């Protein structure tokens with residue numbers, strides 16, 4: 001029937017953003033047998049099958065997926081695409097890891113062919129893991145971000161990305177002057193910001209690779225283009241925090257380095273936030289900035305254990321991030337399983353509702369995208385993931401002897417991985433199918 005699509009399956013989402021974890025279960029919606037209607041890449045409605053059936057046009061073709069659960073597409077709030085090719089580098093903590101692995105790898109991205117090849121590989125990895133939107137770092141080279149945006153545009157993905165800005169404490173091949181950084185950033189904003197579903201993020205790497213002059217440039221651009229995003233790292237590693245103190249003695253604390261230059265506020269996303277003092281928590285909350293929590297990275301680099309309770313105490317918007325290549329998986333279910341274990345080590349119980357919220361509507365809220373993404377509300381963009389909770393013999397065994405929805409979802413979060421991702425849809429079209437391999441856009 002013209003261009004309406006109908007999918008019958010089980011559905012899970014959150015109907016509203018919450019300020020307290022006690023509200024999560026009330027915001028969660030599970031429809032065991034539901035019907036999702038789509039048109040022109042947007043959601044028309046989600047209803048129970050019984051409710052929808054009465055008014056259905058008999059000519060409508062219905063895709064029936066009775067063994068699956070469909071959720072809003074996962075949102076990765078922090079990831080570095082050029083680090084895809086160095087994931088799992090052995091045995092270092094942050095600052096040595098940057099010097100030994102990250103900077104040499106990122107130095108190769110002056111090459112447009114390498115950038116294009118890895119951008120394409122990277123986006124396909126996101127899709128095969130059910131991630132439909134991400135907030136992404138390129139390298140210092142503008143061409144790395146041109147390649148990423150071009151590949152995302154081709155796939156009709158909603159993506160936020162930016163060119164890393166850095167002018168000190170890295171190899172010469174990765175350094176620029178504040179003036180060069182500004183010019184290259186302006187060019188990318190003009191070429192890509194608000195083109196289709198793409199948004200630009202100012203991306204000063206972190207305080208140690210930024211002179212005060214560079215941070216002033218970032219602050220000027222932020223004032224000139226208030227609807228841009230901003231992404232950077234904050235308080236990830238204790239040696240890094242001590243270094244920032246030495247580099248910026250005139251600033252009260254690490255957060256103040258960014259705040260002083262006007263880099264905080266709505267649409268600013270700070271990754272990690274592992275070693276903040278009380279004043280930094282308070283100032284971060286008052287600034288209305290968001291946090292990206294990256295558990296696999298924090299464990300892999302031995303950086304620390306994020307304090308989820310503080311997110312709720314201070315009501316700070318938060319998304320979950322893989323932080324590939326310090327993170328060890330593209331898969332947000334595996335990332336949530338590690339978040340749960342971080343909670344265990346801190347005496348914090350991360351419920352499956354909270355985990356899934358941070359990967360969908362909560363992240364959309366943190367990225368100011370909850371008006372267009374994050375759940376199955378009518379009018380939202382039809383990006384979603386079709387999950388197979390029984391993808392392996394072990395999962396089948398375990399799902400069969402779990403009684404409640406909460407148990408079934410918890411197992412999905414703890415045992416799930418890329419095999420769990422049965423299909424990924426972008427703007428109402430399947431772009432990845434586990435069984436068929438990837439199908440190309442427009443098919």
Ligand code: GUN
Nearest residue numbers: 102205206233297323326
């Ligand atoms: N801090 C500055 N740069 C990086 C990076 O590339 N990865 C991580 N995890 N932390 C950083």
Ligand code: ZN
Nearest residue numbers: 078080271323
């Ligand atoms: Zn990072």
